[in-house]
Structure formats: C-alpha cells, structure tokens
C-alpha cells in the first residue's frame with residue numbers, strides 16, 4: 001500500500017484535531033523549511049563555514065521572533081525544544097529543588113502533571129493540586145489557602161486542552177506575587193491563538209509546543225526563562241553544544257543547557273517564520289492577495305458551537321453556560337470543544353465520523369488524568385474533542401454538523 005493511499009481514497013478530509021497538532025501548517029513556514037533543507041541543511045553552533053552561519057542566523061531569527069511574539073525581555077531568553085513536553089520537563093527538572101512546594105491545577109495536561117508527580121515521588125518536591133470546575137476552570141482564589149512558606153512555584157496551563165477554557169492568568173500572577181513564588185505557564189494550547197505578553201502577565205517561565213496554534217512543524221517547542229533564573233537551570237541532558245569542546249566537565253549554560261545536541265533546524269526555521277507571521281496577524285490586519293482579511297479561528301469555532309447547540313442529544317462539556325451567539329473569545333475559549341452524545345461511546349463516534357465522513361477528531365482522556373472527574377466524564381471513556389483552526393472552512397463545519405445530523409437520525 002502506498003503512503004498516500006489512505007488520503008487519496010478520502011473524498012473529503014475535515015481535520016478537527018488541531019489541539020493535538022495543527023494541520024495544515026503555515027505555508028510560508030513549510031516553504032522556508034523546505035528551502036532550508038534543499039539549499040542549506042547545515043547545523044547551528046558548530047561550523048564556521050557559510051551555510052553553518054546561515055543556520056546560526058535562522059536560530060537567532062527564531063529566538064528573535066518568538067521573543068517578540070511573547071514580548072520576552074530579549075531573544076536570549078528563548079530556548080528551542082523538540083515539543084511542549086520537552087520544554088516543560090526541561091523547566092521542571094531544571095528549576096525545581098527538593099523542599100519546593102508547587103501549586104498546580106487539576107485541569108492540566110499530563111506533560112505538566114506527570115513530571116510534577118515524578119518530582120514529588122522521587123525528589124521531595126511537595127505538590128498541591130487545585131481542583132477545577134465543570135468548565136475546566138481553576139480558580140486561583142481557591143489556591144490562596146494552600147500557600148505556605150515553602151511555596152516556590154505556581155505551575156499552570158494557560159487553557160484546558162479538553163474543554164478549551166482559558167485560565168485567569170492575572171489571578172495566578174497575583175497569587176504568585178502574594179506567595180513570593182515564580183509563575184510557570186504551559187502555553188501549549190494558547191500560543192498562536194491568543195496574544196501572550198510574558199512581562200505584563202508576570203510569567204517567569206513559559207513552555208509551549210510550536211506545532212499547535214503557532215503552526216510550526218512537528219517536533220518543535222520552546223521554553224522562555226526569565227533572565228534571573230537562567231543560570232539556575234540544571235540541564236536534563238549532557239553532550240555536545242559546540243562550546244568548550246575540550247572540557248569533559250562543563251556546566252552547560254543557558255540556552256545550551258536545554259539545546260544540547262543537534263537541533264531540528266528545519267523545525268527551527270518553521271518556528272521563526274510561523275512566529276513572525278503570528279506576530280503580524282496579532283498586531284495588524286493582514287490582508288491576503290485579494291485584499292481580504294486572513295481567516296481566523298473564531299468564525300469556525302462560533303459556527304461549530306452554534307450548530308452543536310441545536311442537538312438536544314449532544315452535551316457540550318464545559319460549554320453549558322454559553323450560547324452560540326456569545327463572544328467566545330471574551331468568554332475565555334480557544335478552539336477546543338469536547339462533547340458526549342447520548343447513547344454513543346465516544347470512541348465509536350470518532351470511528352464513524354472518520355470512516356463514513358472523513359472527519360478526524362480525537363476521543364478519550366486527551367492526556368489529562370485529573371480533569372475528567374470535574375467534567376463528569378471519567379466513567380464514560382472521556383470526551384469526543386473537536387478542535388478547528390483558522391483553516392477550517394464554513395463548508396467543513398456544515399459537513400460536520402450534517403454528519404452529526406445523519407448519525408443521530
């Protein structure tokens with residue numbers, strides 16, 4: 001069977017799993033990465049020949065554009081990673097110390113919760129987990145009573161990857177200030193969808209995937225660490241950095257403490273371009289060649305929510321209080337919708353949507369071990385998650401709603 005067969009065979013493909021990884025990617029990012037592979041292909045931080053220096057420039061460009069997008073103090077506060085999981089692990093293992101008390105929430109992804117649990121189990125870090133409500137929202141005020149003298153970190157996701165609910169970063173920042181602790185934010189689900197300003201949000205450490213809302217290639221992520229913490233970060237891995245090669249024992253300094261080994265340069269190139277593109281779209285009205293504003297994720301989300309609300313059999317999880325007419329961004333939502341359908345197992349439903357309608361969605365727990373108790377979905381196999389993007393067309397949403405109509409008829 002040829003690699004292309006499954007896709008060629010599909011009459012229609014509606015990709016609604018952008019919360020896992022976005023598709024399609026930014027065309028400009030793909031083109032730049034392809035050009036880099038075809039015409040350069042060198043690695044960064046190693047050689048002094050021309051193409052190696054071009055690779056160095058791309059890496060510097062990626063740091064610059066990511067720092068600009070996040071309003072980070074400078075480009076050197078950015079390290080390039082291979083995923084959101086890599087960025088979170090580099091930060092948590094690198095910065096937490098035995099005896100530290102960390103506050104996190106039940107709404108988090110396992111890429112934040114599992115390293116924290118490991119650190120608690122094996123390295124004497126103390127963990128407090130704030131519950132979340134049936135929207136996947138964790139109230140920072142509920143964490144006030146957990147603060148103690150040893151509280152060093154507030155580690156929070158910017159939005160739930162199950163319900164799409166955006167968290168109150170201001171409240172978490174205020175809590176971190178009151179607790180004299182550092183604020184670590186997992187922005188894997190929000191970067192590219194909603195503007196993030198690490199300085200005004202008081203974020204000391206930000207970890208994110210580069211391949212979701214930002215639309216960089218798979219195998220990309222980033223870590224922003226505030227200047228005063230960079231020298232405290234202990235490396236997760238040791239090896240070649242291109243620096244001090246004659247020394248066997250060397251403290252790898254930031255950002256090589258995270259970027260050890262050869263980097264995924266095509267991915268780095270894609271991030272440089274995708275971050276520049278995202279910054280432009282967040283700060284200007286970008287018009288396409290026909291003079292029309294570029295599509296955003298808001299219209300397909302609004303259409304999807306309004307349409308799904310029409311089905312009495314569908315329970316939209318964490319969206320009960322909203323109507324299709326609400327301004328979903330103001331209501332603190334990103335394009336992630338979870339649901340259950342009366343009489344249907346979520347995995348069976350995902351399978352029928354795929355096989356009969358070419359609609360690609362994800363069913364299950366979505367790598368979030370704790371949130372389902374609050375959502376009431378723990379005993380029923382989790383949720384069916386639909387995550388559109390700016391590339392989702394109105395026709396794609398019509399098709400999806402028609403598929404539900406037919407399945408439920």
Ligand SMILES: Cc1ncc(COP(=O)(O)O)c(C=O)c1O
Pocket residue numbers: 019020082083084085086109111112157159160161186188189208209210220221367
């Ligand atoms: C909230 C959140 N954090 C972290 C991750 C991990 O990102 P990656 O898949 O790039 O490792 C994900 C991925 O689904 C996520 O949704």
